[in-house]
Amino acid sequence: MRLELHKIHITGLAFAEKTYTSGGTLFISKEEAGALIAEDRRFAKVELDLASPGESTRIIPVKDVVEPRVKLGSSGYFPGFFAPMEKAGSGATLVLDGAAVVTCGPIVAFQEGFIDMSGPGAPYTPFSKTYNVVLYVEPAEGLEKHHYEAALREAGLKLGVYLARCCSENEWKADEVQVFEKDNTFEETAKFPDLPKIVYVCMNITQGLLHDTYLYASDLRPALPTLLHPNEVLDGAMVSGNCVSACDKNTTWHHLHNPIVQALYARHGKEINFLGMIPTQESTVLDGKLRAVSMNLSIAQQLGADGAVISEEGYGNPDTDLC
Template sequence: MRQPLRLDVHTVEIDQIRFGDHTGVDDGALVVDRDALAALILEDPRIAGVDVRIAQPGDDIRIIGCLDAVEPRCKVGDGSVFPGFLGGMETVGEGETLRLGGVAVLASSRYPQPFSGLLQAREAVVDMRGPTANLSPFGRTLNLVLAYTPNPDIDNEDYDDAIRRSNLRVAEHLATQALDAPRASTTTFDISEQDPDLPNVVYFYQLQGQGPMADTYLYGRVIHNLVPTVMHPNEALDGAIVCGVYVYGCYKNVTYLHQNNPIIWELQRRHGKELNFAGVVINRGHNYTQEDKERSSRWAAKLIEFLEADGAVFTAEGGGNSAIDMMLAVQYLEQAGVETAVVSSEAAGEDGYDFPLFYTVPEADAIVSVGSEDEVFDMPEVAEVIGGDTLLDGQPAAGPYRLKMYFQFCGTQQVGGNVLVGRVH
């Protein structure tokens, strides 16, 4: 398949964030005009208030109620990132994009109305120092935290839309203020040349699509009715995939991780050397019925075969439900002679003695672990909490207490931003 998009990603490396009287990059520091940024955010009447805060590695800070994290990016020249949300409905992944390396815009909020059942944002926590700072990728980033207060008169889905658009807008705005800043590096993403002597590798990229508070957006639309589709990896880097998954703190693939998807970076890095990066197939996870799962996974496997794959790398988002969708596709492809390797979280019980996978097929013989949702960690007392005083279960957020991985923000996300691996002890 011809996949001609070429994207140059320019990195402005940031080593700290601080507040100042203007917004821009000053000798490696991202300077933020706090009041001006708050005024920009509060243009949306659905947001009643915003506390703009800085949380950087080493700070004695815990962030609670984490929702999405977004890397500041913008297009250089015409166009916009986050198609379907900002700018028009254009195809992204081409041209030049600028990123603020090391920075995350991190949203924290509670919702205006009570939740029931699945449709709720559950607790998600980031520690910025101490032994628990390595649980979340965002214990290692320079975070501009937007702690929002909702307009109490609107419903949860409307508020959710407001903060999503706000995060994306702030992220793009910050990057546009750095267009003239010195660039540390430029990385070219281009898979248009394929070497017939190298094996073709496709990325099976499964996204959660389950309902409000558990949805992913593709070009601004939820993926409920998605038939598996081919996309160019560069599209993800320009914000074609936006996260709206807030149900499981540890599992979500936040927007920052789609923009920086480590699997895409790795396959691009090896492209033309060891392998041909032959494309990306998007699959919806959390299809509701077994028939829907089989239909979707068969379709995704078929597309991967159409891309003439010799092998495929698999990632998913979520726990047992999504594991079924992914593992079915593994089975179909292995049976068709395509080799597979899978990234999976574990659920081995608090003591670690349970069998760690929710669902397996005998063909899934190459599995990379990112740790277990069930492992429990000692959260130290911290000096400062951003996002409120109490966890959703009512206990004081400053600690100390023990907290399951389940509630660690992106603690077992499966696209590869973490440093933990589950091992037999």
């Protein structure tokens, strides 16, 4: 499976009459983008703002961060949300590298985050260095919080796809093409029979009550662990639906840039044989924890894994899963 990320390096933002890129600047039609989001009747108010590194700006309350992307030769991204339900991880993807859509709205008050674009708080978030298109929405009267979260999550993805799609439809040139290529586990094991076989178990918050993670637009909470090709997670298969404290959650941007997947990929064929990634649940009940552990172990054993790298999202209840 071969994935090509065609990256346009974004180094500036500005509102304009149409949406396109030129000279590293992402120009955005505020009217068109705002109207696109306002089509959703679940919103009573839609606002768009821009925030660039170094500005005296605080963005609050932050829900999610999404990198603008679109599949080349298509008009969508994030399978099941704004692309057909098909396997991610192959073909060519246009990436507005350095740009980000930041979704904001008062869903659960203190458990949302903030981004300082300058000052002493800036070094503590990677998004003080991105060029942020900030989407703030307020819910229609009577909209329940879980519907508000779903609407805002979908709006952020929709805006990210819109920005990248508009740029793909105008003149553009990639500043960088990043390639991720790996065959299936059996073919890779035949290539590298003497390398230790490593699987990555990625623990995800799946507690419900606005603490959710989505795989191919499906809530992971009631699902069983499965095996992903690493390209899938790097190409939009996973989406954050979490309203947990900002320092303890992965945004959608983090899934797209999963540093553990990238680090294992860099060692693949040299130091290790990277078998793939198992996205797994962090259940709130004992039977759910035991079920996930059993399935994770079963998948790893059937692959013949020699070891596993495990990452945890959140704290408290998930700590018992890790133990």
